[in-house]
Structures are given as structure tokens and as C-alpha cells.
Amino acid sequence: MTDSTGAAGAGEQVSAAAEQLGFSSKADVLAKSQEFWNPGKTRFWMGTGVDLVIDRREGYYLYDMSGRRLIDVHLNGGTYNLGHRNPEVVRAVTAAMGHFDIGNHHFPSMARTALAEALVRSAPPGLTKVVYGSGGGEAIDIALKTARHVTKKRKIVSIIKAYHGHTGLAVATGDERFSELFLADRPEEFPHVPFNDLAAMEEALRGRDVAAVIMETIPATYGFPLPEPGYLEAVKALCEQYDALYIADEVQTGLMRTGELWGITKHGIAPDILVTGKGISGGMYPIAAVLLSERCAGWLTEDGFGHISTFGGAELGCIAALKALEICSRPETRSMVHYISDAVGRGLRDIQDTYPDWFVGIRQNGVVMGLEFDHPQGATYVMRRLYEGGVWAIFSTLDPRVLQYKPGILLSADQCEELLMRTATAIGRARDDAARDGWRGGSPARRTTAVPAAAAVPPAASGVSADADGAFVTTRNGRRVPVRTTVPVRKAVTR
Amino acid sequence: MTSGLLDGPFGDAVLTEPAGVPRGRAMLERAEWAARAFARYDAATVDRILSAAAAAGAAHADEFARRAVEETGFGVAEHKRLKNLACSTGLLEAYAGHDFVSVRVDHEAKIVEIPRPAGVVLALTPSTNPVATVYFKILLALMTRNAVVVCPHPLARSVCADAARIMAEAAVAAGAPDGCVQWVDEPSVPLLNALMSDERTDVVVATGGVQVVRAAYRSGNPAIGVGPGNVPVLVDATADLAAAARRIVDSKSFDNSVLCTNESVLVVEEACADTLVTALRRAGAHLLTEDERDRVRDLLFPGGVFDTSCVGRDAVTLAGRAGVRVPAGTRVLLAPFDLVVPEEPLAREKLCPVLGLVRVPTVRSGIDTARAVLRISGAGHSAAVHSTDPATILAFGAAVRVLRVSVNTGASLGGSGLETNLAPTMTIGTGFFGRSSVGENLEPRHLVNHTRLAWNADPGVGMPDVAAATGSAWAPPTGPVPAYPHASNTAEAADVLRAAVAGAAAAPREPVTAESADLREEVRRMVVAELRRIVEG
């Protein structure tokens, strides 16, 4: 069991990397992290029992400074889709550093052009031009700016508890927790509608004053509630009907994670704009990209300097992305994702059959998975036990009942078996923990309403996010009608 | 603890990995998934998959035979067609009734044997018998529920890729797991070395030149490699000379001598030599004069090294190139020489219809001469003898350092089991003589191990009747393997689940044993899960 303070004894053995950076121990890092970096985040994790300072990383393994190994099924939302420091990507970037740097963003470039062509060829039909950003948020902003330019309208419709990043425009599409903090909420321009609610969507679009609907193909930070069959397709149809653009945020669902290169193609949707980020460069060099239809790409001709970003489209990132895209596009990779998805899905259903009252739902599309627990903080319990048991998976910030469970697309069969074994144990232990804290499950039938949050907040997580999400109604997988509430404790996190 | 740029789960020397290797490793990884799934298949499904793959192979036997000749420039299309048939539907017939899947129970010995496939087979195939060997190795792998990655010789890569592709497609269409048959499109030596030494490779089955075979053994992975042949054939005075001559010429000209079992040096007892030569000429052989022989030797071995452009060319073409006039229809060039010694190039392996001819005074010296041929190369491989004297035949067999001797039959198809009752094969185990781990013709059982459940030998300790439980060890797939990743809230995902439940429920009812109890428990859990979904739905 890890020491929840994260303190490590003085004089402990540290890695060469730690030594180089002048740290004598993990406690040293944690102390200075609070002093100089981000006290809120640092304390949050220490308080949650996840006292992780990632040191070495390799493939799907992370190593804490203590040397403890963790299987990574968080992957930073797919950033490490191909594993940490994937040797092919490392080799490509290392070799490229002998020739390229970030490049001059004003000029045409070989790397940017080659990646743009590769992206266009990989994409759903109709996307013909590529704009680069340095991260997902910037790319989303580019998409939203583009939509406004094309339609000459301002409104952007997004989903309640959507997550598209924290940059200027993107943050306004997301949860108020993040926009209000910086006075960046703009409800008049950025209406939010409930997920899977077509009537609400139509209501929002009916005025024909909406530039675009932006949709994560599966809302990640919300815990991967799945779109009802036909929902996204109907939203696309509504967009066409009311002259709004459809922006597919494929930052977490692209790059083969659903068993197809772009998750949106499983819905047969040809979006007007597609955004990719995170895993696109194998976690080795930041870059993100926006794919535009010909109709949307007009400003690139009208005023090619319309969006300027020194690091957007950094050439080293382009090289990394070309390699990552190639790996993701291999037929072997696709086949493996199908195997992994099948194996992990089966394994999880077996675990669910052991704890049906606690582990109440599996949301799965390929290796995009959300595991639902019968407790408003269920995922926090499970996350802690997984961490203790050598697996790193993160709760869903916007629905802590749900654990984000995101295995890599190159995971081996043995690794899958090991992961499932560790997961089974952790889920069982987390259930005991919850019971000790007063949770009373035991009814084999799924609850349809979440238990009130106040009843059972794990001690380590208390004061963290005992949010009022208990106030939403759940029917079954993904079909949830959230009731928007303020989250009283969020200030404790961010302050 | 390792750290640093070049360490990684996918191997060292990250910066120097040759092109094609990452993709090759991905194939092995995919194959590993396929192998895991395949290893749980039942015998009936495996039979269906095999039939489909073999039928596909047979349907293309003719086309691929012609394409192999075009692509490599050697061999005889008609003979290749026969080999392609022999290695597709023919192989299936040869192993009809054999079963490398089912659990076997030996109540006497109180031992139960559970077949356990190797997993991922890396199959190296040669340019000489390209399609037949691809077919052969794929079918062996499928019979034994292994996944296979075919790495063809670069000279024949296009036709081999297509041969593998049609078998793969047929197998998967018949229910085999996705990726259980794969092939390398752009083979190269560095790629081969990387794949052979990759930890995902469970066994290398190497047919090819000495270099490749030795590399397979050096790889650190289990390997079945087979050495080169150099086949001596002895004819004594007791033989049916006319028949022997006919068989030798047929065999030597079959596919222009590209089978590694083809005759290399004919050793004939002086007493019958003239008669045999006359019969050979009648059968289509041309006896080279000393001058002609020297010219043919220079053609085949310029500077003492075999010129591979002679491989699989027909006798008339070779004679023409050497400037030797031969009658039209000549099938074999007979090259007489005196002494089998290493400095005589004609005593070495010649993968073309040139047959060395050595006269010996006695059977004893004939056997010594055959041993001399095999000292030069071909140890552990094949030999042939034509004789009606059992003593001669046995003396020959006991003395020559090979592991198969074709008796009164051609060596090409005799040693490879197509004209004898040896296991039909495209891969000849050369055993300890030939520095190989297998001394027999490669057959399916070489690709499968067995888990042996061994009860207490004490007669006082009983063994239950486990026969009835053996059927539950393996199961047919309940849909495509792997299932397509439909989103879990879709009707398609529910269908997949229902099929799985139905499949498990349809499994044969067995008396309660550990295995069947497990199965039942699994079914129960699936049904519970399914019901839950329906209730919630």
C-alpha cells in the first residue's frame, strides 16, 4: 500500500532523471510541486491516495518515482494510444531532430504538407484541408472560429458536460466549473443541451441562428455515455435541416480507438469539420489538427494568415504524427483493436457478473470504455484500488460514478489478461471499501437513480468532488438525463 | 533497471531498425491474438476451415503454377500444378481421419493428452517450390490450430503472397480467426532475422538455403530448419534396370530438379553400367562426352561456384547455354566423372536436370561413394537405391548418412512422400546428421505439443471416466473472431452476446466433471448477464 502522503524516506534511491533535475526524493518533488507549480492539483492527488509522480515510462507501463509499475489505461485520453515512447515514434522524431525543428509557421513546409495529405486521405469523405494547432483546445477554437466565419453566425451548441478543452472558445462549450472560474462562460452564445436528447437539440437549432453543433463522438470526460443508436446521425440531419455545421471532436475517439480509424465513420457521418489531437503524435510532440470540408476551408484562401500559431503545425510534431497515423492505420492494428476490445469486453462482463450490484454498467465502443459503479463516487473507490493494484485508470471528472478505462490499441494478449485480473481484484476491494463506508448495494437489478451523494463519500476523496451529480437520473447504459446543478465542492479542487 | 532512449518493450537498437520490421512485428502480434483464439477451436470447425483453405488452394493450383514459373523463371508449370494439388487437397486426403485437436484418453496408461498448438509459426518458404510450400505450411498450421506468418523467398514473393492470401481469405470465411494466416509482402534478410528472433514467434519453420536455416537456429527461438539435399542414388546389378532408368529420368526431370529430394549423383555398379546408361538414354537422358561434360560443368559452376541462374532450367536450355547439341526432347544431362571429392563441382547439389554419373566396381564401393557424396553436402537428407537384393538395400540404408532412402522409386517424389508412404511434405527434416531438430518429413504433429494429465500409476488409485468430458475442452466460435466492436448499446452488440450465449448453451451436455461444471457455470453467468440486459433494456 502506498503512503497516502506520498512521502518517501530521505536518502531513497532516485532515478538518474530525478538526480539530473535536482530532486532527492519523491517527497522533495511533491513539496516543490506545491510551492512552484500547482498546489491544488498536487494536493488533490495526494489526498485521493494516488501519490503518483511518473518517472520512467515504457510501452503501456508507467513507473512511479518509487519504482512501482502501473499499467496505464488512462493514456491521457488516448495520447498514449500507441504506448509511452513508442519506439517507432521515438525513432522518427529522433531522426527528424537531425534535420527539422518546429519550422517557420508562415511558410509552406514539407512536413506539414505531408501530414495534411495523409490526414485528408485517412479521413471521412469530404474533408479536404488541414489546419494545425499546438493542442486540442486550440484546434477546437480553430474549428469554432471556422464555423462562425463560414455561417456568419455566432452560436455554438454543445452537450452538457461536454469537454472540448480549456482555450478561449472551447472552454465555453464545456462545464461551467471551468468557464465560470475565469469568467469565460457565455451562455447566450454557447447553449448547452442534454446528451441523447434530440428534442432539446432541435429546440436549440430551430432558430437557425446556430453556426455549429460540436460533438465528442463519445463524451469522454463525462464518462463515455454512449450515443443512443441513431442519435448522432439525427443530430447531423438536424444540422443540415437548420443550416448548422457538424463538428466532430475526435480527440479521444479517433485513431482506431473504436476499432475504426475515426469513430465518426462508424455512424456513417461525414462531418463538416473534424478535430484530432492527443494520440495523433504518439505523445512525443504536441500537435493537433482540424480537418475542414471544402466549404469550410474558404478562409484559408481568403486570408491564409487568418489563424496564426507559432507552434501550431510544428514540424517535429508533424513527423511524429505521420508515424503515429501510419501505425494506427495498419490493418494489423485494426485487427488487434478488435481482439483487444473483444477480450477486455468479455473479461469485464465476467467481472460484472461477480459484482452485479456494484459494477452496474459497461459502456464500450472498441477500447473506449466507461465502467459504471453504483455509487456517486464509485470510480474514485475503484481508481484508488486499481492504483494500489498496479493499474492507472482515472475517474470521469464530470461523472465520478464512471471510471474511464482506456486500454491501448497495441496491448498484448498477456497484458490484457493481467490487466483484467488486476481489475477484478480492485473492483472487488473497492466494493468492500464502499460497503465499509456505508454503501448498501445488494439488489441485483440496476438502480435507476443514483444514490444521494451525501450518503457515502470515501474518506480520501472527501472534500474533493462530493458533487451533487447524484441528482441526475439514469436509465441504462448512456441514457441518462442529467440535472444540472452547481457543484459545491469544486472550489475545493481548483482553489 | 534500464533507462534511456533505446530501451523499450519492442526491442533495442530502436534507431537502426530496418524498414518493414515494425510492420512485421505487428503481424506477429496480430498472429498471437489469432493463435490464442484458434487454440480453443473444436475439431469440426478446424475441419471446415481446412477444407475451405485446401479447396481454395486447389482451385488456383494451375494459375499459381504458371505464375511461379513466370516469376522465378524456373521449374515446369505442369509439375508445379501437381505439387500444388498434392499440397492442398492432396494433403487433406493424406491426413483424412487424423485429428490434431481432440483430447485423447489412454485409460490403460492413465494419461490424458490435450493438444496444445505452438502458437505463432513463422514459415520461411523457398523459391524452388514456392506455392506448394506456402500451401503446405499454411495447411499444417491450420490443421494444428496455429497462426502462421509466411515469409516467402524474394524471388517468388508475389505469387506466394497471393497463395497465402487466397488461403487466408478462405480460412477466415470458414470461421478461422482473423489474422491466423498472414504473409510478408516485401521480404528481406534483415526483416527475416528480426521476425525469427522476435519473442512473439513460437517456432520458425525454415525451408531454404543453408544461411537461412542456420540463422533460424541461431535466432534463439525454437526452430525446425532443414538442410540442403545432395542425393546419391545407387543402382546395383540386381535392379530392374529399365524401370530404374525410367524412374530416375522422370524424377530428375520433375519440375526441372527443383525438389531438394532430386537425384544428384548416380552411382552405378560397373557390371550393369552400360545397360543402365542405354536405358537412361532411351528414357530421355543424354550422355555427355568428356568435352561436353566440361562445358556443362563450367556453365553450372563458373569459378567453382554454382550459378543459381541454372536452377530449374530444362535440359535442352542448359545444353544450349553450354554449347552442347542434344536431341530435342532431352530431359536429363548425364555427366560422367570418376571420383566423388570436394573439388569436383559435379558431386555437389545441382538443382537442375544435370545428373552426375560415377561407375563403381562393387556395391561396397558404391556405398562408400554415396557416403562421399553426402560428406560434401546433403547430410541427413535423402538418398535412393534401385536393387532387388535386400542385403544391398539394408547395407546402403545403414551406411549412408541420410534419414530417408527411396527404394526402387524416384527420389524427388519418393523422399517427399508423394510417391511413397512417407509423410507427404515440402520440408525434409535432416535430423542430427543435418544439424536439424527434426529427422522426419515435416508433418502436422511437429507443430503441436501435448499437455499430459497423468494420474497416479498405483493400480489402487482410480481414474474416472474422463472420455465424456473431453468434448467440452474446445468449442466452435459463435461468430466472427474477433467480434466486430459494435458500441455496447447497439442491437448488433446484443446479437453478438446472444449468439455467444446460444453457442455455449448448444454445447454437448456432459456428465458433471470439472470441465463441464466450469462450462455450465460460464453459461449460467452468460445467461444471467443476458437476462440482466434484457430486463434493463
Ligand SMILES: Cc1ncc(COP(=O)(O)O)c(C=O)c1O
Ligand atoms: C474530447 C476532447 N477534446 C478536446 C480536448 C482538448 O485537448 P487539449 O487538452 O490538448 O487542449 C480534450 C482533452 O482532454 C478532449 O478530451
